[in-house]
Amino acid sequence: MKHHHHQMLSVWFFIGVLLLIYGLIILTVSLMEYSHPAPVVLAGYHLNVWAGVVLTLFGLFYTIRFRPRPKRRDQGEQR
Amino acid sequence: MNVALGSAALSFINANRLISLSAPDILIIAIYFVAVLGIGFYLKKFAGSSSEDFFMAGRDMSAWVAGLSFLSANLGALELMGWAAATYQYGILATHFYWIAAFPAMVFLGLVMMPFYYISNTHSVPGYLQLRYGEATRALSGISFAFMTVLMSGINMYAMALVMKVVLGWNIHFSIWVSSLTVAVYVTLGGLYSAIFNEVLQFFLIWLGALIIPVAGMIEAGGWSGLTARINQRVQGDYVHLWSTLGHFKDNPMGVHWTGIVFGLGGVIAFGYWTTDFLVVQRAMAAKDLRSAKMAPIIASYFKMIVPAIVILPGLLALGLLSFKLVPESAAGPGLHSYNEVLPLMLARYCGPGLLGLGVTALIAGFMSGMAGNVSAFATVWTYDIYRPYINKRGTDKHFLLVGRWSTILGVIASIGTAYLVTHFKSIMDYMQALVSFFIAPLFGTVILGMLWKKASPKGGFWGLLTGTLASVGMYTAVVVHPQWLRYVALSTDAKPMAENLYRALWSWIICVLVTIVVSLFTRQKSAAELKGLVYGYTEIPGDGDVPLYKRPLFWGVGVAILFAVLQFLFW
Numbered sequence: 001m002k003h004h005h006h007q008m009l010s011v012w013f014f015i016g017v018l019l020l021i022y023g024l025i026i027l028t029v030s031l032m033e034y035s036h037p038a039p040v041v042l043a044g045y046h047l048n049v050w051a052g053v054v055l056t057l058f059g060l061f062y063t064i065r066f067r068p069r070p071k072r073r074d075q076g077e078q079r
Numbered sequence: 080m081n082v083a084l085g086s087a088a089l090s091f092i093n094a095n096r097l098i099s100l101s102a103p104d105i106l107i108i109a110i111y112f113v114a115v116l117g118i119g120f121y122l123k124k125f126a127g128s129s130s131e132d133f134f135m136a137g138r139d140m141s142a143w144v145a146g147l148s149f150l151s152a153n154l155g156a157l158e159l160m161g162w163a164a165a166t167y168q169y170g171i172l173a174t175h176f177y178w179i180a181a182f183p184a185m186v187f188l189g190l191v192m193m194p195f196y197y198i199s200n201t202h203s204v205p206g207y208l209q210l211r212y213g214e215a216t217r218a219l220s221g222i223s224f225a226f227m228t229v230l231m232s233g234i235n236m237y238a239m240a241l242v243m244k245v246v247l248g249w250n251i252h253f254s255i256w257v258s259s260l261t262v263a264v265y266v267t268l269g270g271l272y273s274a275i276f277n278e279v280l281q282f283f284l285i286w287l288g289a290l291i292i293p294v295a296g297m298i299e300a301g302g303w304s305g306l307t308a309r310i311n312q313r314v315q316g317d318y319v320h321l322w323s324t325l326g327h328f329k330d331n332p333m334g335v336h337w338t339g340i341v342f343g344l345g346g347v348i349a350f351g352y353w354t355t356d357f358l359v360v361q362r363a364m365a366a367k368d369l370r371s372a373k374m375a376p377i378i379a380s381y382f383k384m385i386v387p388a389i390v391i392l393p394g395l396l397a398l399g400l401l402s403f404k405l406v407p408e409s410a411a412g413p414g415l416h417s418y419n420e421v422l423p424l425m426l427a428r429y430c431g432p433g434l435l436g437l438g439v440t441a442l443i444a445g446f447m448s449g450m451a452g453n454v455s456a457f458a459t460v461w462t463y464d465i466y467r468p469y470i471n472k473r474g475t476d477k478h479f480l481l482v483g484r485w486s487t488i489l490g491v492i493a494s495i496g497t498a499y500l501v502t503h504f505k506s507i508m509d510y511m512q513a514l515v516s517f518f519i520a521p522l523f524g525t526v527i528l529g530m531l532w533k534k535a536s537p538k539g540g541f542w543g544l545l546t547g548t549l550a551s552v553g554m555y556t557a558v559v560v561h562p563q564w565l566r567y568v569a570l571s572t573d574a575k576p577m578a579e580n581l582y583r584a585l586w587s588w589i590i591c592v593l594v595t596i597v598v599s600l601f602t603r604q605k606s607a608a609e610l611k612g613l614v615y616g617y618t619e620i621p622g623d624g625d626v627p628l629y630k631r632p633l634f635w636g637v638g639v640a641i642l643f644a645v646l647q648f649l650f651w
Contacts, residue, residue: 008125011144011276015283018114022107026433029103038431042295048434051291055437058287 016062023056097246098427104436111440119265119273126270130480133270134459142371146378149362151278155449156239164418166394169333170318174391179345184353185380186636189373194620195530197372204357205464211529211613212540221464223518232453233497239446246423262450263491267484274455281444288441289389295429296396309399321650328571335578343581347588351523358456373632380639393425457490520584521547524591531615539599547591554583
């Protein structure tokens with residue numbers, strides 16, 4: 001996004017933060033119930049742990065990559 | 080039958096809902112609401128300085144942001160749950176709506192039509208028609224668009240509320256009011272900025288929340304071959320081939336012929352929807368430059384092509400894996416689940432606490448992105464194409480900004496009203512298709528002739544659009560009154576409603592085009608000076624400039640065509 005007349009936070013930063021929070025919640029919950037998972041189909045695969053890890057990493061990447069930084073004139077556009 | 084009765088008994092014990100949410104699920108849903116509202120409040124200061132900011136997001140979006148929101152506005156609750164439901168009914172044929180009915184039209188929009196929309200510097204599709212043909216055509220398309228948008232938004236809302244009721248036991252009024260008021264707040268505050276930001280966010284949530292179904296489903300079913308084997312075992316007819324069953328209306332579950340799919344769906348309906356429905360076009364018009372505006376629909380077409388993984392595949396998995404049969408909405412009752420519940424049923428099958436909340440959030444996000452798309456497009460068309468030309472010509476920019484905010488609220492209230500109205504309609508999807516062919520198919524005729532044919536005259540455009548729309552409404556009414564007339568509209572008595580829609584769209588488009596051509600040849604045409612920047616031949620279209628190959632829209636357009644060909648071959 002171009003930041004010309006005002007300094008707007010990148011939309012990707014919002015996404016990163018939200019996914020990071022979701023990842024941590026799902027990871028925590030799924031690890032807490034790891035030994036006695038909810039009775040869903042394929043519970044033995046612990047898909048929620050995997051999902052938590054993926055979301056956390058994804059969120060972390062976006063949060064760091066698009067974190068608000070003091071604006072410099074020569075800084076290229078951020079998508 | 081036994082299976083159905085068994086499950087009826089089971090869910091009687093289960094009280095009247097399918098899924099119980101745990102605390103982490105509720106937390107995830109609550110955080111989602113906080114996030115979208117927070118974004119609305121944050122963006123208020125950026126959208127409040129001029130109407131250009133509010134309605135066009137300052138024409139400041141990158142190709143990626145515009146592209147993802149372009150697709151997200153299209154991924155409404157109906158789109159997700161409705162097509163998963165349609166897949167359960169019609170099998171893999173539903174994928175045609177994502178493949179042949181998407182990428183050719185989206186790439187065409189990007190490469191051929193976007194330059195005219197963008198260069199004419201208009202605010203909306205009806206706005207383009209005003210420049211090209213004049214006031215009458217603008218008024219006709221503006222009013223029909225406003226009407227259609229509110230209807231669609233209401234249908235979307237009803238679809239979601241119904242599923243939330245069945246699945247989560249939420250009160251239908253609660254779902255309708257809470258979610259639509261949330262949309263009203265964030266769009267009213269942040270305008271198109273807020274709608275687009277949230278759409279990109281919702282895009283991610285929809286994908287990540289729903290992705291668990293295809294992943295887990297494929298593990299359970301034993302891959303694609305395992306899944307097709309199970310489906311063939313359980314249902315009669317071919318549900319797993321895209322083209323090989325389309326030789327005759329009788330041979331496939333959809334009751335459609337390949338000509339209907341290719342010309343009606345891939346041709347007229349798809350081109351009409353993707354290139355003239357302002358709901359999606361608005362997102363591309365908000366791009367920061369012409370190259371980004373051209374790239375936006377092309378980027379979206381790639382993602383559209385993989386949406387079947389989270390919509391079609393769950394429908395097929397349900398067909399192969401669920402131990403009970405789903406029924407039409409009209410037959411659903413205690414213990415009998417309707418087709419529309421496919422997606423939530425599959426979520427409940429695989430998702431434990433937390434993940435389930437994310438899945439439900441994906442459905443809510445889908446609903447909201449669709450609704451915000453409708454509402455922000457409605458506010459723009461209402462303000463620029465109805466209010467400003469016909470109600471108050473001499474307002475200040477501040478005044479129109481205020482009108483934009485109020486019309487957002489008006490749009491939401493009208494949608495809520497519609498949601499309560501559509502409770503009487505039996506099949507939501509067919510109804511939506513009927514709507515699209517009423518308005519969108521003829522509109523495409525008018526817009527495309529306007530862009531590519533210099534001789535299309537103001538009167539020609541108006542009468543073409545009017546007769547096309549009336550012809551479509553007429554055909555629809557005729558078949559409702561005399562069902563045996565289906566053979567004239569859809570060319571076969573074996574055709575099902577889906578096929579009828581495809582052909583009706585095709586006829587209404589042809590009628591619109593013929594009338595436009597004939598009337599144009601006999602009425603006053605606009606001069607070259609008047610058409611500058613609006614028509615092919617009188618418009619200088621800037622090239623993409625000196626950019627590397629991988630930044631060129633054409634390059635990516637060819638890429639998606641190759642991907643399409645490979646997919647058709649694989650699932651033929």
